[in-house]
Amino acid sequence: DVKVTQSSRYLVKRTGEKVFLECVQDMDHENMFWYRQDPGLGLRLIYFSYDVKMKEKGDIPEGYSVSREKKERFSLILESASTNQTSMYLCASSSTTWRSPLHFGNGTRLTVT
Amino acid sequence: AQKITQTQPGMFVQEKEAVTLDCTYDTSDPSYGLFWYKQPSSGEMIFLIYQGSYDQQNATEGRYSLNFQKARKSANLVISASQLGDSAMYFCAMREGLNDYKLSFGAGTTVTVRA
Numbered sequence: 001d002v003k004v005t006q007s008s009r010y011l012v013k014r015t016g017e018k019v020f021l022e023c024v025q026d027m028d029h030e031n032m033f034w035y036r037q038d039p040g041l042g043l044r045l046i047y048f049s050y051d052v053k054m055k056e057k058g059d060i061p062e063g064y065s066v067s068r069e070k071k072e073r074f075s076l077i078l079e080s081a082s083t084n085q086t087s088m089y090l091c092a093s094s095s096t097t098w099r100s101p102l103h104f105g106n107g108t109r110l111t112v113t
Numbered sequence: 114a115q116k117i118t119q120t121q122p123g124m125f126v127q128e129k130e131a132v133t134l135d136c137t138y139d140t141s142d143p144s145y146g147l148f149w150y151k152q153p154s155s156g157e158m159i160f161l162i163y164q165g166s167y168d169q170q171n172a173t174e175g176r177y178s179l180n181f182q183k184a185r186k187s188a189n190l191v192i193s194a195s196q197l198g199d200s201a202m203y204f205c206a207m208r209e210g211l212n213d214y215k216l217s218f219g220a221g222t223t224v225t226v227r228a
Contacts, residue, residue: 048215106155107157
């Protein structure tokens with residue numbers, strides 16, 4: 001069974017802090033994704049990666065960066081947290097079989113005060 | 114433009130009845146896939162069912178079936194014999210193009226099953 005693990009379930013940070021959200025998957029998946037989920041907006045793609053060292057901007061990359069130094073780990077970085085980044089963050093991974101779904105972690109609820 | 118539209122923010126359904134969740138999509142790519150996910154109050158995202166644009170038959174997985182109408186660009190999820198455990202948020206999502214793996218999601222529909 002695919003397991004995607006996000007390092008924190010809840011985080012509270014102050015405005016201006018640098019925030020790291022970590023995600024690890026154990027199924028040797030090539031593809032990894034970061035989404036944020038807000039009520040009424042569904043899930044919106046922040047960044048994704050199809051290979052180690054590779055990253056691509058999603059629909060809402062402003063204020064975020066990512067790092068993928070190892071295949072199993074994909075980190076989301078908030079360089080200077082702001083209150084409008086308070087949200088649920090979901091990491092996902094998938095294989096390169098086109099019909100395969102995304103497998104999600106349990107999410108990190110980030111509150112920026 | 115919104116790629117996935119779910120027009121029903123919330124729905125109520127009686128236990129043991131069927132419920133249909135609407136999803137329309139917008140793409141010009143002939144190769145695409147449609148996915149449905151369930152998100153209970155615990156927050157986990159559970160994959161339910163997949164329909165490919167070239168699939169000849171509507172997808173079914175247990176109590177879940179997909180009413181795929183390609184010409185109308187709709188992929189409605191049908192849950193038969195609703196159970197209390199079906200109460201959750203449901204998301205429709207789309208993957209476009211054969212070399213792209215990311216999903217675009219709709220806003221979701223909250224389903225509440227009444228006893």
